[in-house]
Amino acid sequence: MIKEKFSEGDSLFHRLDPRVKIIVALFFSVIVAVSDKYTSLWGALFLAVAAVIVARLRTKEVISRLLVVNSFIFLLWLMLPFTFQGERVYTLGSLGICQEGIKYALLITIKSNSIILVGIALLSTSSIFNLVHALRHLHLPDKLVQLFFFTYRYIHTIHSEYIRLNNALKIRGFKPQTNLHTYKTYAYLVAMMLVRSYDRSKRVYNAMLCRGFKGKFWTLNHFVSKKADFAAGIVMISCIMGLVLLP
Amino acid sequence: MKEIEKEAVIKFVDLSFTYPSRDYIFKKFSFNFFKGERIGLVGLNGSGKTTLFHLIMGLLNPSGGKIEIFGKERKVENDFMEVRERIGLLFQDPDDQLFSPTVAEDIAFGPLNLRKNHQETKKILKETLETLGLAGFEDRITYNLSYGEKRLVSLATVWAMQPEILLLDEPTIWLDEGTIEKIVQILNSHPHLSYIIISHDKKFLKETTNCIYLMDNGKIRKI
Ligand SMILES: Nc1ncnc2c1ncn2[C@@H]1O[C@H](COP(=O)(O)OP(=O)(O)OP(=O)(O)O)[C@@H](O)[C@H]1O
């Protein structure tokens, strides 16, 4: 199981109804994705950081997740400023750095970071089962809900097979070097990892079938919509609306 | 006479099964299991014991012959849905069995699929945990459990579905003596339960079953 590190804490967001959280996160993402006013976007980033603080998650873990996302964004920074057409602010040999490109890369950086942060604060504070169940309650088609759950399951499966195999290598004194033996071992590792996770995912599915799974997810902890959840949802949605109205 | 005429609840007729790119595991395999029977299943490693369980649950498809369970022929996926609700399989490997983050959710998964309501499920959960001496395990994370604990929780997930027939694949593996003793007591205190137990633990089989079948070369016989 992928450690649902963030779902185990205790905060306002951990207690909030997952349905409310999904709707708010979705609303936020759409607004942020379509808006290109800087004031709104900085505001969004501010809200996102505030949300993470309210969720009381470990800063180190949050940053390490952000690093992963930003390493992709870093590639954009390497590309975009040079490839855009427009006014050049600086010339590097034959390459020109274009202001439009910088603006664009900045826009993407703020947008993705705010969406990720809100995702961490709102979505990862619920367990996967609760999210899946919430999606069902929001009348998403069963097929889509299953797709979501199994994607999650299988990513975990691949990861845990990788750890097992890697440990098997380690205890027999394997040290990566630049030689054929290392490449061959890695090739085996990857191949075995995929084959075994495929197999294991099938077995997990079998285990579910054996316990009467027929395509619908039920959950032990039922959601009772409290007035407070509804109110919190309204407050958050209004904050997001406020972003749009910023000058 | 009446006894013999009684319908077998699990009936294999001339069944053949082979894994892809392998020799036959079963060829013209016939086997009857009656309600109320408590049998042990032994055989060499790789003799096909686990495979037999998976065939009963419809997780593997035979290449020939017939499977009848609860008086109906079972062929396609849909036929086995009912089987899976009434027969509980304990997998040989607990890592195949547990998939929910917490113990409570994993145990509740079966009863919820059986459309038990929320209160009933909570009650079943509590009783199951108590029966198996797992009280207090509700919020433990399944992937962090020790192997023996995983084994017990796996058993709990099957037990919670209150099946009519249990198929236990090496239930005692990784369990300490005290815990094995507890399982013996639990099984013996439910005289109406039928089961097949695969085990290499002779003492355990002696204490829990009435007769022993041997799997050998794709055939099964009483010993
Ligand atoms: N998915 C598979 N593909 C190919 N062969 C398989 C597969 N699963 C099992 N086998 C083979 O089928 C044979 C029977 O396997 P099975 O798991 O039923 O044995 P078993 O009697 O349960 O053994 P054990 O006592 O070791 O658990 C073995 O030789 C095994 O290698």
Ligand SMILES: [Mg+2]
């Ligand atoms: Mg086996």
